[in-house]
Amino acid sequence: MPIINIISGLFILAGFFFFFTATLGLLRLPDFYTRLHATGKGDTLAVLYCLIGLAVYHGFNITSVKIIFIAVFMFLAQPTATHAISRAAFGCSFMPWKPEGGAEE
Amino acid sequence: MNIFFLIIGMGMCVLVFLCLYRVTFGPNVLNRAAGLSAVGTKTLIILLFMGVIYDRVEMFVDISMVYALLNFLGTLVLAKYIKQSGEVECQL
Numbered sequence: 001m002p003i004i005n006i007i008s009g010l011f012i013l014a015g016f017f018f019f020f021t022a023t024l025g026l027l028r029l030p031d032f033y034t035r036l037h038a039t040g041k042g043d044t045l046a047v048l049y050c051l052i053g054l055a056v057y058h059g060f061n062i063t064s065v066k067i068i069f070i071a072v073f074m075f076l077a078q079p080t081a082t083h084a085i086s087r088a089a090f091g092c093s094f095m096p097w098k099p100e101g102g103a104e105e
Numbered sequence: 106m107n108i109f110f111l112i113i114g115m116g117m118c119v120l121v122f123l124c125l126y127r128v129t130f131g132p133n134v135l136n137r138a139a140g141l142s143a144v145g146t147k148t149l150i151i152l153l154f155m156g157v158i159y160d161r162v163e164m165f166v167d168i169s170m171v172y173a174l175l176n177f178l179g180t181l182v183l184a185k186y187i188k189q190s191g192e193v194e195c196q197l
């Protein structure tokens with residue numbers, strides 16, 4: 001097995017791990033804002049890892065350049081979408097979650 | 106190497122079904138929008154894996170690019186519509 005396959009496999013495994021943690025956060029966290037925090041950052045990092053792994057697997061040609069372009073676009077677009085949804089929630093005076101017996105502010 | 110991409114793609118499909126739980130049973134429409142955005146992101150990666158498995162990446166990468174753009178625009182438009190229509194109930 002060539003060394004380039006091992007490198008791209010490691011990148012894609014890291015991406016799959018971050019996808020798994022983001023999905024776990026989306027399912028298990030108690031509030032809308034915390035769920036958005038999990039998917040917003042975890043999905044961005046996981047997409048970057050997976051796309052860089054695929055670009056390394058293909059070598060240097062026009063397909064690889066397009067994959068890198070998708071990575072740059074997702075790096076800009078995913079935080080923007082997360083920000084838009086959370087602003088829509090905050091504009092509706094959607095209060096963040098507090099623990100049951102937590103300290104009062 | 107093809108079997109590796111196949112296994113990772115199947116694992117990603119399982120993650121998509123786990124996200125569909127949040128889309129279906131989310132407490133309100135904002136949770137559904139967040140889950141839908143996550144499903145779209147995972148679908149983009151699954152499309153590229155399918156391209157690698159079928160050995161036609163130069164075709165699938167364009168579809169994936171358009172899918173990323175449409176997912177981004179759909180999320181933005183949905184957020185703007187929710188904010189302006191005010192039809193979400195203001196409690197958890």
